[in-house]
Amino acid sequence: EAQVTQNPRYLITVTGKKLTVTCSQNMNHEYMSWYRQDPGLGLRQIYYSMNVEVTDKGDVPEGYKVSRKEKRNFPLILESPSPNQTSLYFCASRATGVYEQYFGPGTRLTVT
Amino acid sequence: ELKVEQNPLFLSMQEGKNYTIYCNYSTTSDRLYWYRQDPGKSLESLFVLLSNGAVKQEGRLMASLDTKARLSTLHITAAVHDLSATYFCAVVEYGNKLVFGAGTILRVKS
Numbered sequence: 001e002a003q004v005t006q007n008p009r010y011l012i013t014v015t016g017k018k019l020t021v022t023c024s025q026n027m028n029h030e031y032m033s034w035y036r037q038d039p040g041l042g043l044r045q046i047y048y049s050m051n052v053e054v055t056d057k058g059d060v061p062e063g064y065k066v067s068r069k070e071k072r073n074f075p076l077i078l079e080s081p082s083p084n085q086t087s088l089y090f091c092a093s094r095a096t097g098v099y100e101q102y103f104g105p106g107t108r109l110t111v112t
Numbered sequence: 113e114l115k116v117e118q119n120p121l122f123l124s125m126q127e128g129k130n131y132t133i134y135c136n137y138s139t140t141s142d143r144l145y146w147y148r149q150d151p152g153k154s155l156e157s158l159f160v161l162l163s164n165g166a167v168k169q170e171g172r173l174m175a176s177l178d179t180k181a182r183l184s185t186l187h188i189t190a191a192v193h194d195l196s197a198t199y200f201c202a203v204v205e206y207g208n209k210l211v212f213g214a215g216t217i218l219r220v221k222s
Contacts, residue, residue, distance in 0.1 A: 031208045033208060033210070035212075040121075040214055041214060042116075042118075042200055042212035042213050042214045042215050043155075043200065043202070043212040044212070045209060045210055045211070048207075048208045048209065050207065050208060056207075056209070058209060059209075059211070090154065090155065092155075094208075099143060099145075099160045099162070100157050100160060101145070101157065101210075102157075103154045103155045103156075104154065105153075105154050106153075106154055
């Protein structure tokens, strides 16, 4: 089954403790993105990647890192999480030349 | 910087009625998306609109795009309870950089 998976789905952590949210897709898609969703703000793009080793900043990249070492994986790294990064995070992917974007199930992160 | 505005942000409507959600954006774009999100769920793709005058329909939902006016509409015909959800439009700024509207919460009352 074609899908985008994220792990973990739920995470409660403390300020400053490094964490990684994984994203994996099995569709051989070139494009992958990370978004955060906050009430009243819609989704905001954090980072996106056009292919392996090619990434670029979205609208809210501060406090986040990404890497794209393999085509299928696009982890989101929070080196020193802060409470303002408490949010619902979505990973998405799409193929070159195909405009439909597939979203993962979401990761709800709480930073205390 | 691309700005995307949706209105209304909240819409309560009776079953059987028609209504329209509007999505305005501030700079030229060649692609616009509509998504649906149910509470606690991920986003489901509804439509991708690629050109001026594009119109797409699926069931009771119809989306259109006017690139000259920088406006897309999502029209709901004869609403039913199952359409209750949050609807987002999203506009491509460039490449794969996507800017979302704040979302419209739709509640259909029986």
